Amino acid sequence: MSRFLDKLFARFNIYREPGYYGKYDYKWTIVIDLDKCDGCEACVIACHAENNLPVVGEEECSKNRAFNWIRIERYVEGEYPDVKVKFIPILCQQCGKARCEVGCPTYATYHNQDGLNVQVYNRCIGTFTCATYCPYDVRHFNWFSYKWDAPLEQQLNPDVTVREKGVMEKCTFCIQRIRAGKDHAKDEGRKIMDGEIQPACVQTCPAGAMTFGDLNDPESMVSKLAKSERRYRLFEDLNTDPSVIYLKRVMK
Amino acid sequence: MSGNITYKEINDDVINAMTRTGPLYYVVLAIVSLLTVLLFFLPWVYQIKTGQGVTGLNNPSYWGVYLVNFVFWVGVAHAGTLISAMLYITHTPWRRSVHRSAETMTFFALIISVFFIMIHMGRVWNFYWVLPYPNQRTIWTNFISPLIFDVFAIGTYFLSSLIFLYFGLIPDIAAIRHRAIGWRRKLYEALSLGWRGTDREWYIRDKAYMLFSVLIMPLVVSVHSVVSWDFALGIVPGLHKTIFAPYFVTGALYSGFAGVVLLISILRRVQNSAKYITERHYDKIGIMLLALSLLWSYLTILEIVMGLTSHSSFELEHLRYKLLNPGFAGMTAIMMFSNTILPLSLAIRKIRVSITCQCIISIFILSGMWLERFLIFGTALPRKFLPYAWHDYHPGWVEIAITAGSFFLFILMFMIFMKIFPVISITEVKEEIGMPTERGT
Numbered sequence: 258m259s260r261f262l263d264k265l266f267a268r269f270n271i272y273r274e275p276g277y278y279g280k281y282d283y284k285w286t287i288v289i290d291l292d293k294c295d296g297c298e299a300c301v302i303a304c305h306a307e308n309n310l311p312v313v314g315e316e317e318c319s320k321n322r323a324f325n326w327i328r329i330e331r332y333v334e335g336e337y338p339d340v341k342v343k344f345i346p347i348l349c350q351q352c353g354k355a356r357c358e359v360g361c362p363t364y365a366t367y368h369n370q371d372g373l374n375v376q377v378y379n380r381c382i383g384t385f386t387c388a389t390y391c392p393y394d395v396r397h398f399n400w401f402s403y404k405w406d407a408p409l410e411q412q413l414n415p416d417v418t419v420r421e422k423g424v425m426e427k428c429t430f431c432i433q434r435i436r437a438g439k440d441h442a443k444d445e446g447r448k449i450m451d452g453e454i455q456p457a458c459v460q461t462c463p464a465g466a467m468t469f470g471d472l473n474d475p476e477s478m479v480s481k482l483a484k485s486e487r488r489y490r491l492f493e494d495l496n497t498d499p500s501v502i503y504l505k506r507v508m509k
Numbered sequence: 510m511s512g513n514i515t516y517k518e519i520n521d522d523v524i525n526a527m528t529r530t531g532p533l534y535y536v537v538l539a540i541v542s543l544l545t546v547l548l549f550f551l552p553w554v555y556q557i558k559t560g561q562g563v564t565g566l567n568n569p570s571y572w573g574v575y576l577v578n579f580v581f582w583v584g585v586a587h588a589g590t591l592i593s594a595m596l597y598i599t600h601t602p603w604r605r606s607v608h609r610s611a612e613t614m615t616f617f618a619l620i621i622s623v624f625f626i627m628i629h630m631g632r633v634w635n636f637y638w639v640l641p642y643p644n645q646r647t648i649w650t651n652f653i654s655p656l657i658f659d660v661f662a663i664g665t666y667f668l669s670s671l672i673f674l675y676f677g678l679i680p681d682i683a684a685i686r687h688r689a690i691g692w693r694r695k696l697y698e699a700l701s702l703g704w705r706g707t708d709r710e711w712y713i714r715d716k717a718y719m720l721f722s723v724l725i726m727p728l729v730v731s732v733h734s735v736v737s738w739d740f741a742l743g744i745v746p747g748l749h750k751t752i753f754a755p756y757f758v759t760g761a762l763y764s765g766f767a768g769v770v771l772l773i774s775i776l777r778r779v780q781n782s783a784k785y786i787t788e789r790h791y792d793k794i795g796i797m798l799l800a801l802s803l804l805w806s807y808l809t810i811l812e813i814v815m816g817l818t819s820h821s822s823f824e825l826e827h828l829r830y831k832l833l834n835p836g837f838a839g840m841t842a843i844m845m846f847s848n849t850i851l852p853l854s855l856a857i858r859k860i861r862v863s864i865t866c867q868c869i870i871s872i873f874i875l876s877g878m879w880l881e882r883f884l885i886f887g888t889a890l891p892r893k894f895l896p897y898a899w900h901d902y903h904p905g906w907v908e909i910a911i912t913a914g915s916f917f918l919f920i921l922m923f924m925i926f927m928k929i930f931p932v933i934s935i936t937e938v939k940e941e942i943g944m945p946t947e948r949g950t
Contacts, residue, residue, distance in 0.1 A: 328897075330898075332896075332897070356744055358651075361654055381631070385629070389743055389890060390743040392895075398571065400561050423561065423631030
């Protein structure tokens with residue numbers, strides 16, 4: 258009995274330890290260099306194409322119901338002509354200690370073995386709790402079953418589910434690409450190499466502001482960038498341990 | 510209660526109220542049923558078919574009027590248990606003629622609150638997935654989720670209040686079964702479980718009733734605490750507060766008592782039960798309302814003060830939105846007037862014993878409590894962390910219709926109940942007037 262309990266507590270304690278995902282295979286991270294970001298929104302378009310995001314139209318957008326798994330937030334400072342606009346791309350931060358996972362009653366959102374928050378659409382019953390708990394407002398709800406206009410339904414990505422009404426969804430770090438990359442690497446008996454896979458937004462970014470990689474690998478590009486002095490994470494004081502690292506904008 | 514009521518009179522009064530039904534009842538019943546279907550069920554079906562987009566919910570404000578109604582109805586459900594259990598244990602005599610109505614109110618209000626959880630859900634057809642039961646689909650519930658706490662808290666409360674209500678009904682059903690005919694007789698004979706009224710049966714029933722009262726008492730505190738944790742365990746500024754559990758429990762009891770006042774006043778009118786529900790009952794409930802009003806006001810002010818001293822810019826932004834935005838400031842003013850200032854008049858005995866005054870104050874309290882819940886969700890979620898995502902919330906017509914429809918649903922359920930079961934406890938009223946001393950009474 259005591260051995261069983263020890264085993265049980267040992268397993269339980271793995272999850273209590275901060276940074277337990279350090280023991281896992283990968284710790285996927287995106288580093289966003291705000292010095293390089295010019296707010297062109299190419300990442301937004303790429304995300305829409307890759308992840309079958311519906312385009313909802315003007316009226317729904319005015320109700321803040323646009324599907325932007327990644328969005329460019331604009332903050333304007335000062336009055337014309339002395340205006341400064343700052344951009345920050347916000348996507349799901351894939352928190353290590355995610356609030357959304359606490360809220361979900363059916364495990365529709367959970368932490369996977371790569372340190373990602375995964376959303377299982379089939380399990381979601383639409384209680385909105387995850388989206389309410391999320392401090393970054395990056396979760397999006399399917400208010401209706403959306404239709405794509407005539408030629409557009411031909412370009413849906415077959416690797417990604419088309420969601421029905423009543424389901425919550427969010428950025429997955431393009432988990433379909435990660436899965437394919439892992440399969441490929443497993444067949445060749447190796448780990449995924451740095452830069453081998455990229456989410457759609459990272460791949461598209463013309464300025465090269467975004468970098469994707471494994472933070473557990475000290476030689477990876479993201480690990481090197483993450484040591485930068487400009488490094489910060491969004492709302493660090495909320496103790497959510499996000500996986501998206503921003504590099505502070507210093508250029509005027 | 511006047512001292513010269515006989516046992517026979519009580520039996521007659523209660524049974525006549527159940528069986529003698531005028532045409533007015535049927536007219537009202539038809540109108541209420543029609544309104545329930547039109548305002549409650551049809552909009553809900555429309556929402557299920559179309560999607561949650563028919564509501565006014567949007568990206569940061571995912572919680573709206575539906576959850577306001579859920580919290581409101583759970584709150585209304587609270588006084589029932591308090592009256593039946595806590596006041597039973599303390600042997601408070603004035604509970605006797607009002608406790609059945611209060612328990613019924615608890616039960617029906619809980620049904621409506623469960624309805625509102627379902628209405629709130631995006632995929633309501635999968636509602637049963639929140640119940641932990643072994644299945645082949647590898648679906649299991651997340652026990653650290655406050656929503657699962659809620660499933661257990663409300664499930665327990667639902668079952669206990671049903672058992673409690675039924676337990677109190679058994680001797681009453683037994684008393685009226687002999688005077689009933691047709692389907693009523695069959696129903697009452699089945700439900701009275703062969704009660705004969707022997708000394709031993711009474712002894713066992715009283716023991717069990719006391720045991721249930723003790724068991725159910727923690728639920729008065731626990732259910733609404735758990736409901737408050739749904740909100741307080743998130744990190745949304747304005748909801749993430751340790752004060753929420755006592756604040757919600759107090760608010761629940763407060764609105765529950767106001768609901769009881771309204772309900773017994775209506776029953777007193779339509780059922781001719783003025784001799785059972787007297788000035789004394791209104792006096793005592795008025796004192797209770799006054800005490801709860803003072804406690805609630807203290808906690809409300811404390812909540813704002815806690816926000817002001819939080820040293821968090823998010824919290825301050827939320828408070829600025831809540832208190833300085835003209836619309837919400839108006840709502841806050843109405844809430845404070847109807848929940849804090851107006852109930853102070855209950856300190857005067859004349860107002861306490863005046864049924865009209867108490868009813869008006871209760872309507873104000875109920876609307877004030879609804880506004881309180883609306884202010885909690887309507888101001889916290891539109892002002893979350895990132896200013897770019899801020900967006901105001903305005904309820905859509907479906908939400909407003911369903912909100913109005915839920916009141917008609919409550920009236921409908923109560924109207925049907927009061928014709929099938931006695932809403933004044935025959936047994937307990939008889940207990941109050943004591944044993945008859947003359948033959949034939």
